[in-house]
Amino acid sequence: MTIEGLFKNRQSYYYKNLGKYLKYVLNDHFVILLLVLAGATGLAYQNYLESVLVEALLPRVVLTLVILLVIFSGNIRTLVKPADAVFLLPKEKEFNLIMRRNLVYSLTFHSFYTVVIGFLTVPLLIGIEKMEPDNQIIWILTLVFWKVTHGIYLYYSLKQHQLETSRNIRYVIIAISLTGILTSVFISVFIGFFIALAAVSIFFLYVFIYTRSENWNWESLIETEQRRTQQIYSIINMFIETPYSKHKVKRLKFLDFLYNFSVFNQNPEIYFLSRMFIRNYNFSGLYLRLVLIGGIAIYFSNNWIINSVISVLFLYLIGFQLIPLRQVFKKTVYFRLYPNTDTDKINTIQKLLVILLAGSTIVYSLASISSGWVTMTALLAINIMFIYLFVYGYLPRRLNKKEKFS
Secondary structure, three states, X not given: OOHHHHHHHHHHHHHHHHHHHHHHXXXXXHHHHHHHHHHHHHHHHHHHHHHOOOOOOHHHHHHHHHHHHHXXXXXXXXXXXOOXXXXXXXXXXXXXXXXXXXXXXXXXXXHHXXXXXXXXXXXXXXXXOOOOHHHHHHHHHHHHHHHHHHHHHHHHHOEOOOHHHHHHHHHHHHHHHHHHHHHHHHOOHHHHHHHHHHXXXXXXXXXXXXXXXXXXXXXXXXXXXXXXXXXXXXXXXXXXXXXXXXXXXXXXXXXXXXXXXXXXXXOHHHHHHHHHHHHEHHHHHHHXXXXXXXXXXXXXXXXXXXXXXXXXXXXXXXXXXXXXXHHHHHHOHHHHHOOOOHHHHXXXXXXXXHHHHHHHHHHHHHHOHHHOHHHHHHHHHHHHHHHHHHHXXXXXXXXXXXXXXO
């Protein structure tokens, strides 16, 4: 089999395997939830655009941060396996063609959502009078050029060269990208466009002409691909158990003060489950991200109906994503031997979810304080009602149903 055929087979297997799990992630309920969330966010964004001031600094800062996040997100899909460092080493010249194709594929995929974000940010640029409607293609191309520049750097970082050289180039890319985006947002979109065009042209020539003879760093290739795959399956693992996700467990000693409260010391189950939640970044990290994103979305919306929809949706997402905590009991041998019933375990999960969702409710209510005390109180009441219905109505049925089919 040729190296080209090998990677075609890997690509086919990769997408077949990924599609098998994504059908459980993108179920009807979750898709409807995302559509409602997108609609609520879009309405809040539209209302914000109507009230934005031309001389306001905050929208420019937020826009810059969003664009930088989009530009420096993502990685190159290589499909490299650990054994390739041995068996494909003699075929490194042929592997160059495979890597160029991987780069083109990754840049095409990343450029797609970059273009989408670019079109979504056009009204904000027009609102702060930094761009005319006829010049939006200039802004879109600027973002794509920065995204391509970052992609070429990722390609370059997978080759063998001095660590200091790679680090210096990375700092240069970050500095130039930040300068270009700030120029586009604060000064002129046209000047930012020419900075982006010059940056991508120079870096393209440097990587594909000046350093094209450098060999691949196989250790970096393998580690990068494993990290990319792990990130994908860590998200999927929140919906369905997969054999590809590895849980990260960290000792977070600074959170030990939480266990001074009696609620965490009532029984071994709640103590163990709460410890597992905090130490397992797949759970605690997801919880913190959803709380933060929901709080920011509510903070920038002054409509109490939109705030209510956003808070309930994020509470549902948090609760739904933490249902797999039930697997902690099933996988821990101590709780198979411990003399307790399934009802006790469900009650333990309910107690932990009440604590976590109550914490989220407090954050969301405080985020809406700028809309007035009446709005904050109404939001708090709606969230408490939802928590009660979700934890004591939906959750037991869901867990009992999963138990029957497991």
